[in-house]
Amino acid sequence: PKGKILQGMKQGLCTEEVFCAYMRESIRGALWDLMQEEVEAHCGRRHRPDREGRYRRAGSDDGVFYFAGRKEAVKKPRMRERLTGGRQREAVLESYLAARSKRNILSEVMAMVDEGVSARGSQRLTGRALSSSEVSRQWVKHSARRIEELRGRDLSKDEYFGLMMDGVFLKETVVLVALGIKKDGSKEVLDFSVGSSESYEVARSLCSRLQERRFNVRGRLLAVLDGARALHRAVEEFWPDAVIQDCIIHKERNLHGYLRKSDHPEC
Template identity: 30%
Template sequence: MKEVLDTVEVGRPRREPKEPQFLNPEQAEALIEQAREQGVELLGEGGLLKQMTRAVLERALAEELTDHLGYEIGDPAGIGSGNSRNGYTPKKLHTEAGTLDLEVPRDRAGTHEPKIVRKGQRRLAGIDKIVIGLYAHGMSVRDIQTHLLDIYEIDISGDLISKITDAVLEEVREWQARPLDPVWPVIFLDAIICKVRDAGTVKNKAAHLAVGVGVDGKKEVLGIWVEHTEGAKFWLRVMNDLKARGIEDVLIVVCDGLTGLPTAIEAVWPDAVVQTCIVHLTRASLRWVNYKDRKRVAAQLRLIYAAPTEQAAKDALDAWTDSEIGRQYPAIKRQWAAAWEQVIPFFAFPPEVRKVIYTTNMIESINYQLRKITKTRGSFPTDDALIKLLYLGCREMGRTTRAGRGGRSSYNWKTAMNQFDIMFPGRLDNA
């Protein structure tokens, strides 16, 4: 087996139209066949893949040292050169093939700095990607440890996993400060509630997401903020943050009746329209309703927000108030009346455009995925830990950058953009 592994050469691929192959199919077949004859498994401890990975890395490390010294092993040119080979240093290296016991060659002068496996390096970059990927899918540190041990036969500590994922925090800070487009037709604001440890106690905290829909109709997560203070002060900070990053104008902001938000939006973007999420308002209304009445009440509330005009919606609300079931739940009328100024903006648009702006369902798909990865955690030790996981979740969905806006545009987006251009003349010109 060793003789076959010794024939594996590491070199630079030739520039060819097709992707170069270091090991052709015939060589690979012969290698696998010999492994089977000698009873060597392809995977696992002592398997072919692990032996090949070790052989390739050690050969590459030896070539690096040869290049540094300037002469091959046994070459007389090395006599009197001032530096020479000086044995090997054992190193454990975590790789996708498992944990390898490498023999790293060293030089007598100690001037060689390996590039393929650097001094002090204990894992290949692929392991970091695996750990971050598992973490982004909601696995706990303990689950990741178990997975790496079972699948890759790699035993690493929880502290190392935390260090790997904490390295993402600098990327998060850069992402949170990245410049944004100057004009956004629609921005949706919503929150997910998570448990975060704060001052020795576990509290429910709201992680607010701003999701913008660009002129191309593609969604992009603009930022994540964990709420520390309630009301207008918090929202003014968020709006000022978005404006400082380049957002000069927003046509419509869709949100769930958040205290102080309309005031903050008006202070930063005075021409923006604030639209209450009708779905959230309906859900809040149904909290007052007995279970047996919910379908009936939901159907009657639909008559309000599905009305063709603002006046027809107001008439439907009055009719609800005077109905038998409406008198049973007077709190619903108070909720709708209090939010009415933020309920009615979407009546200015045709039905096909209303579907774009009257609900935060535009970001419900994003929040659904984020709730899946956060619900497995009992609580988060810090706000940063929560933001880190939410960011990684968004990154996995491809929603964290302008280039990551892939996929189809929002439904009926071209129709909506033409309506926006008429309703908000000139404001999309700089988009």
């Protein structure tokens, strides 16, 4: 129903929030995978633990990592090291220590994705001593690999009625993001390209990849764009009958420039 769709869209997050949540969860998941690899290298597989080994699993605990300069929560597995005389002590996870000290993971992941560096050859942690910089590189590769998999998935299995395309300004990078709008009004990241929405080449490349991945639209596409002419041109090329609407949030931001700050809440 139209009312349900509109309600879902109004309650949804803006493009920047959806994209940052997507990147944050990808990077968080990659860190979890990396920590689990380290635990498995020391303790053996969960269903076949090394009971005579030096280390054993000890549940999990709350931890933090940094994303876009802010602390984010993450679950971290725990290990105990067996000592002489039956004593034990908490073992340090090198992967977690590296994550705690890293502040610019997002920029490095975006750079790897932009350069097209293959992350599929990223190695598993083996339990041997690694430098903090090597562990950090593995985290970046694991994150890029997760993002590659999400960006490459077949879109024909889901049905969308709308497409949002907007430029997102990260700390050191500008990214053109494409969100799919589903029948319930929810939004999800479909793909992105490093570059401005003012660039026709960037916009056209993004639209082309969506079509190659069989972006599934029933009826006419509703395209919500940030107002850049390059975006309009690219969308009209691939979906000639699309209904194009400029993003209301961008209109509001433009109006703010003509108002006193005290009047912004009423805009």
